[in-house]
Amino acid sequence: MMNLDSSWDLIVIGGGISGAGIFREAVRMGLKSLLLEQQDFAWGTSSRSSKLVHGGLRYLKEGRFFLTRDAVRERERLLVEARGLVTPIGFLVPVYKDRGPGRWTLEAGLSIYDLIAKRRQHDYLDAETFVNQAPNIDRKGLVGGFQFFDAQVDDARLVLRLIFEGMANGGTALNYVRVAAVGRNKDGRVNGVTVEEVHAHQTLSLKTKAVINATGCWAERLHPSPQKNRHLRPLRGSHLIFPAPVLPVDQAISTIHPADGRAFFVAPWEGAVIAGTTDLDHQNSLSAEPRITEDEVAYLLDGLHAMFPALDVSARDCIATIAGVRPVLSEGKCEPSEESREHVVWVDNGLVTVTGGKLTTFRKLAFDALKAAKPFLPTDTTTDEGSPVFQPFKSQPVSPSPLADSHWERLNGRYGDSAETIVTGTSPSDFAIIPGTQTMWAEILHAAAHEKIHHLSDLLLRRVRVGLLTAEGGREHLSRIRHLCEPVLGWNSNRWKKEIRDYQEIWRFAHGMPGHFARSRGRLKSFFFNVGKRLRKHFA
Ligand SMILES: Cc1cc2nc3c(=O)[nH]c(=O)nc-3n(C[C@H](O)[C@H](O)[C@H](O)COP(=O)(O)OP(=O)(O)OC[C@H]3O[C@@H](n4cnc5c(N)ncnc54)[C@H](O)[C@@H]3O)c2cc1C
Known part of the structure; x- marks a missing residue:
């Protein structure tokens, strides 16, 4: 410096x-x-949002038309200009006889959405078709539902x-x-x-x-x-992340949480599934990593049980948690979600x-x-609102390419021009995808070499999201990650030990399960460990 x-x-x-x-x-x-x-x-x-690039249907309900208009327009531009990074995602919203917004309220909101986007992209589905799209959804009182499109991103x-x-x-x-x-x-x-x-x-x-x-x-x-x-009113919102097989959804689903009538959603994201969110005053210091509380975990699980009564999802299935703090300007007169x-x-x-x-x-x-x-500022400078935000999308740099088109698109979306360096400088084994994610090993190496990494947590929680998408912060992958990155990071053995220790501490604090949920997972693990030990002894 x-x-x-x-x-x-x-x-x-x-x-x-x-x-x-x-x-x-x-x-x-x-x-x-x-x-x-x-x-x-x-x-x-x-890095702790719900990862949606969206118009926000609920803002229409609150009469914030201009916010929705701006957001839908931006979504439409980003889908083109940030291709491979901002990607379309299908959304399903069930309509129930006796709860949640009715068919015509949703129809009105979604029609405004489409008018702003200048294309029709919603449909009403009858109950049977809706259940085909969302097989585990609560069917009690279901009369049908809507399917529409928004977008999502790796924030x-x-x-x-x-x-x-x-x-x-x-x-x-x-x-x-x-x-x-x-x-x-x-x-x-x-x-x-x-x-x-x-x-x-x-x-x-x-x-x-x-x-x-x-x-x-x-x-x-x-x-x-x-x-x-x-003044600023920091409001915390938290999410749970599950492996895809636990919550099998191939598009997002949004319902009303039974406890407070707020919107509650699940969405496939990066090979896993994210569920959220809460909206509460954040009383903790802003210097510390925000973390989910036990009450928030219970609230989100209740939301999941109401959405998918047959799935019996529990805290034990969850691979990671994320809590973020919204910067919201407030006069302190209304509920968090009305701000x-x-x-x-x-x-x-x-x-x-x-x-x-x-x-x-x-x-x-x-x-x-x-x-x-x-x-x-200097007088000769003007803003250029028409230019695409990113360098244009490029086609694959080598032919025949080692990557499927969809993988190249994802790489180009995330790394822009550097995607080319990743493809040309990678050994074939590093094109493999890390299980449970959509991340290639090659991305880890590229980030470690070129993306201003100071700590292991920078690499695993933000450059790639392996820390949020695989069990215990990617513990089983740490030795391969170290082996891959050692030559470019230049950390000695003590530094690696410290980085791994610090990373795991951050992960447990900010992305693990809190309080009794963590303790019951620990108890379950030691139960299986002891059973395993006894069986090994018995058969030795
Ligand atoms: C739970 C949740 C879900 C959300 N979901 C969505 C969504 O799906 N879609 C959407 O569009 N929006 C969403 N949002 C809103 C969105 O995430 C935020 O509005 C946005 O991320 C705020 O960005 P920011 O850059 O203003 O703040 P931040 O991302 O917090 O960045 C501020 C940065 O300033 C740094 N900083 C502070 N002080 C100093 C200093 N003195 N010197 C140097 N650096 C400093 C901080 O370290 C921090 O990194 C969500 C928010 C939350 C909390």
């Missing part, structure tokens, strides 16, 4: 989707741009692709560098920041023409809300703060922030 230039046009604080989107567009505008993230890129909320990879393409086009982005303070001249105009390199404990002062504070839930630490009665998900922009003499919002609408947020920063 000591070699870092000391003077910038724009410094973006926060390496989540908001900061990454702003950084990508700022670089395209020709600004000398620096992005700083206090932890790893996407460490915050942006962390969306952030990373924006950041790495911004860097490839001349921007600079650093993880594990915290902004401690924003500096101003004697007239109060922003002129720099003080930064702290987290691992080296070094501090440095940098000059800049403007700063964009895109720190999500942390935003008020750098700039308090200018609205006296409206607006729209973003806000505050401008203060060279410091633009942008927070709230959704993953889906990151580009709109980026342009709103950059337009607000314009008076402080």
Whole structure:
């Protein structure tokens, strides 16, 4: 970091989707741009979402038409411009005689969705056809249901692709560098920041023409809300992840949770199935990894039992949990799920703060922030809202290709131009898919070599999601991962031991089962271990 230039046009604080989107567009505008993230890129909320790029049907119900309109339009653009990363997903919504939204309410919402997208993509199915699509669904009182299309994404990879393409086009982005303070001249105009390199404990002062504070839930630490009665209200949402055979669904299903009438969903994701979500005030420190509570696990399991009464899914089947904290602006007057998900922009003499919002609408947020920063930036720069967000999709670089078209599309979506390097520089055995995921071993090697890894957790929780998709954080794969990455990471044996220990601790804390659910899993494991030991002794 000591070699870092000391003077910038724009410094973006926060390496989540908001900061990454702003950084990508700022670089395209020709600004000398620096992005700083206090932890790893996407460490915050942006790797812990429900992974949907969606219009949000429920926002229509709440009368937030413009939010849905913007989100549906962005979804349509991203499906084209982020092909292979933002992918279509079918959604099923059952209609019951005596509960949940009725047929005509849903028909109205989905018709508006289609009008915005300018194509019809929903159908009403009778009960029998619906059950064929969702075989394990609760049939009591089922009268039929809808099928429509939305999109989903690997949220962390969306952030990373924006950041790495911004860097490839001349921007600079650093993880594990915290902004401690924003500096101003004697007239109060922003002129720099003080930064702290987290691992080296070094501090440095940098000059800049403007700063964009895109720190999500942390935003008020750098700039308090200018609205006296409206502040950030961190709201936690948690998910459970199951192996696909436990929850066999090949499209997403959304119902109403019986406890509180909130939307509850399951969706296939990356070879596993994700179920969520909760919506509660997050009382814990924002410095700690957010984690699911026992009550949230029980609530999500109740949702699953109501959706699929015959499946008998239990906490023991769950491979990982994810909890994230929504940055929501609130006047503190309503229930968490009634709070607006729209973003806000505050401008203060060279410091633009942008927070709230959704993953889906990151580009709109980026342009709103950059337009607000314009008076402080070099005069000859303008935003370019028409350009595709990413480099165009490429066809396979080698022929005959070692990859099926669908695998290439996925690789290109996640890594952009670097997908070519992965394909041409990989030994055939590393094209194999890690069981239970859609990730190739080659991706792990590429990320370790080229994607700013500081810790094993960066690699397994965000560059690839093996830590969330395989049992116990991918424990059985750790020795192969070490063998593969040792030559490029350059960690000695002690460092590997420490990284593995730290990673497993983070995993248990933030992605394992909490409290008594974890203890009962432990008891069950030791029961089988002891039975195994006795049997071995008996037959020895
Ligand atoms: C449970 C849940 C489900 C969701 N599902 C969806 C969904 O399906 N679709 C959708 O569109 N949206 C969804 N969202 C909303 C979406 O995830 C968030 O709005 C979005 O990720 C917020 O991004 P952000 O960049 O503003 O914040 P973050 O991702 O939190 O990024 C802020 C970053 O700033 C960094 N930072 C803080 N202070 C400093 C500092 N001083 N110096 C340097 N760095 C700093 C933090 O470490 C953090 O990484 C969901 C949110 C939650 C919680």
